Amino acid sequence: MESWEEEGSVSGSGLGAGTDVELVRQAWRNEKAAPEILPFEEALVRRLREQIQLQEERAEELKSEGMEDVVVSLHHMDSDRALFLLKSYLRLRLHKIEKHLFFYSSHTHLFARLSPEEQLFCNSCVDIMTQHLKQSVLNKLPQHYQSVTRQSTSSEDDDMVDSPQLDTFVFCKTKTDVGAFQLDDTGEEIVDLVVDDLYVLRYKSIRGLVESGQINLI
Amino acid sequence: MYARRAAQLLQELSTCDEGQLPPYNSDKFDQVIRECEEHSKQFQSLIREKNEKNLDIEAKNEDHYGSFIHHLSLIRNKRCLMAYVYKRAEVIQSYRWKVGRVLPKEIHDKLNFSEQEYFKNHCAVIDSYTKDLDLDLTVDVIPPKDPYIRVRVLSEIGEVSLGDHSVSLSKDSLHSLRRTDAEPVISQGLMEEFME
Structure with missing residues (x-):
């Protein structure tokens, strides 16, 4: 029993109690529930990758010190799980980018939310998708209808670009007391957001609170 | 119309x-x-x-x-x-x-x-x-339950060194390997996850 508790404290210094894992998990949950892409957690991702690396090294060390297999395997398990979480987070983001390619590449404030690698990914995807659409459809259409983003030359804005559904409802939990919060522009709908309470609201109205970290999506 | x-x-x-x-x-x-x-x-x-x-x-x-x-x-x-x-x-x-x-x-x-x-x-x-x-996102699609998985070898691979020991992966043999070691071989189609 004794040695188990000791081990508990060892993994506590690794990933077990790691608040970074918890933070990534929350970032992953937010990303999963939000209809649009959220700012990339660059520092967090970097820290977590370093910790996973350390944890792996620690496991190898323990093994070479002749630690029991089950303990070593617990360490591996822990880092494998953290790695899965990280990959799943990055994958989620790629899928979101893939879904609204043209939208993200043309809205600078959203494009800025992507990591440099993701920006590269987005641009390359736009290129190959444009090439594919031109080759299959646009080049065969009459002259004034060949734009990817506009219906015809008489369109005044990008009316062919699909955008994320911000009106959708999300489940969320408040992290801090927000107080009376206005849900619409007219000020007719006001809800009192109390700390640690659950709500189902339109994503659009709480968008700012998600970004400032006052509310978590679940 | x-x-x-x-x-x-x-x-x-x-x-x-x-x-x-x-x-x-x-x-x-x-x-x-x-x-x-x-x-x-x-x-x-x-x-x-x-x-x-x-x-x-x-x-x-x-x-x-x-x-x-x-x-x-x-x-x-x-x-x-x-x-x-x-x-x-x-x-x-x-x-x-x-x-x-x-x-x-x-x-x-x-x-x-x-x-x-x-x-x-x-x-x-x-x-x-x-x-x-420097991360392969196309593996680890399912949350890991166990760092080890049971695999069945589909075609003769021979002696492979994994970490500190080597394993002989002959056709149709069953092994328990680290998931991270096994996944690249699985995606190459040389072995498959063994389900009981």
Whole structure:
């Protein structure tokens, strides 16, 4: 029993109690529930990758010190799980980018939310998708209808670009007391957001609170 | 009715199960393209007629509304064709995550040339992203329950060194390996996860 508790404290210094894992998990949950892409957690991702690396090294060390297999395997398990979480987070983001390619590449404030690698990914995807659409459809259409983003030359804005559904409802939990919060522009709908309470609201109205970290999506 | 064929094209796609593709219908696709050309011709001739009558630009006679309908039908056709190609491309790119870099023949045969090219390009884009990041995102798709998995070897691999020990992977033998060691070999198709 004794040695188990000791081990508990060892993994506590690794990933077990790691608040970074918890933070990534929350970032992953937010990303999963939000209809649009959220700012990339660059520092967090970097820290977590370093910790996973350390944890792996620690496991190898323990093994070479002749630690029991089950303990070593617990360490591996822990880092494998953290790695899965990280990959799943990055994958989620790629899928979101893939879904609204043209939208993200043309809205600078959203494009800025992507990591440099993701920006590269987005641009390359736009290129190959444009090439594919031109080759299959646009080049065969009459002259004034060949734009990817506009219906015809008489369109005044990008009316062919699909955008994320911000009106959708999300489940969320408040992290801090927000107080009376206005849900619409007219000020007719006001809800009192109390700390640690659950709500189902339109994503659009709480968008700012998600970004400032006052509310978590679940 | 104008734009009916284009709608049929999309119906074909939407009656397919999620993640499945019907063969690329190039006959119907080309018919819709020809329809578009016809609309464009009609549109221009109506505009010409209107101009010949030497009416005020603002005047809205039957030629004006007629040409407008051709314009709208053309746009509707365009949106349908774009949706057809785009939706298919979305399914095609999802194969990279589900099936891998090489498509089985039955899927490959359903794509047209541009789509095959698109798939190759899209794989390359994902590869360059994972290379920049130094993390392979296409493995570990299921949350790990155990760092070890049971695998069955499908074809003779021979002696392989894993970490500090070496394993002899002969055909049809069963092993318990680290998931991270086994996954690349599994995706190469040399072994499979063994389920009891």
